[in-house]
Amino acid sequence: MERYDLAIIGAGPAGLAAACAAYENGARKIVVIERDREAGGILNQCIHNGFGLHHFKEELTGPEYAQRFIRMVKETDINLLLDTMVLKVTQDKKLHIMNPQDGYKIVSAETVILAMGCRERTRGAIGIPGTRPAGVFTAGAAQRYVNIEGYMVGKRVVILGSGDIGLIMARRMTLEGAKVLACIELMPYSNGLSRNIVQCLDDYGIPLFLSHTITEIKGKNRVEGVCVQKVDKLGKPIPGTEINFDCDTVLLSVGLIPENELTRETGIEIDHRTRGPVVFENMETSVPGIFACGNVAHVHDLVDYVTAEGFRAGAAAARFCQNQIPAYDSKRVTTFKCGDNVSYAFPQHIRPEGINKYAELFFRVKRPVINAVIELKSGNEVLCSYKRNHMAPGEMEKIIIPKEALETADGLLTISVAGE
């Protein structure tokens, strides 16, 4: 049986960063397993720019960002196994894999990094009423058709959901000659980055309908139109507010879900809020030696943060291979609870032995807020507080927690956000 120090599942930005960091930190026998025919993951179809401002301090397109990491990996003797599917990972770190060359085989690794990314919610997941004609795509699938395969998916388009992929596709379809009639958002605010609303919708005069949703898709063979209605505070369509759009295509940008079938089958604990594995400060999951990073752990809005997480996981896996893991005291683990207006906090647990002076905690708010005050409490005592001008669910926030604050807490900290 082939043996590796580290097996990484997924050669997207998380997996590639993890591979680089593990190599730099001394892990040697590394394999990155990718089901696609090339490395780079979703970045390959994200041809727009805006990637890398934090990490490379310059503005790159998705393929350029991926290319840099692919080159770094290729300069090492990291084994990049393409066109290969991982079917199963066991707790003793045997990977059942399959590809056209080797058929079915089992490889073993000392550590595993899960970097499978996420996938899009589909029409089925949100249950839009109506007929079931051709012409309903997830925005990411349409992006792949247009940007990689070279197929145009429609001429008159309505986009449901104003997440970043939906906004980017509104512009992309317009540039390629389609008419984007509207972008429809159920919530009273957009989940996309402000910059994308400006340069993808406003630049092209595409209207954004907030607090609206598609209540019917019409058409027999191909989409012939959609009915859009305003919704009340509970998200229920308001009768009499129907607007009909004559379109041939509906693109759905209605959220991403971490892809954790393998994780679940391995028996790794999953957080129902992030829908990813519960991890510690070094990205280790509930199974020692198995780590997770990137969108498989929680959905990010910036690839730069995915890279940073990949680095953390890769470095930790390398230390694990070299038996440099500190002796953790299970009584000193800090767990985070979500208080007011916080939808999730990440990582779920922090062990003081695993950090130097500070720990980073990522989280999202449930509702947009201005003049926000973020509080970290142990019981009723406020340990730290932070201020932000604007916060929105579409923008992941980060706070830095001093180690002393974690040590004074008795295991459970609540994070909450107040503001206008």
Place this chain on the structure above:
Amino acid sequence: MKRLICILCPKGCHLEIDEKQGYKVSGNGCPRGEQYGKREVIAPVRTLTSTVKVVDALHSRCPVKTDSAIPRKLILKAMRLLDNVQLQAPVHCGDIVIENVFDSGANIIATRDLDKVS
């Protein structure tokens, strides 16, 4: 007074630009925001990203971009120009696809490597 959201980075600062005071910018979190605010009110520019046809490669499209921002009003014209471009693999990231597009000073360049496949 014009209100804009800065689009230079994902932070999205809320800018206020005062046309009457020589396009004085406030609300910016960095110097780039000041520059953006002024330019956005006077003559907006954008980086164009798109794809062109490529043959003998793993995929049938090659991603491209303008290597600097071009006036916003040239974007759709530049798109039509790309319709007639066909690249031959191998393509290297940074290869110039169209030089000095509409005399804007910007080149359209490939944004990935694509090896030749038979």
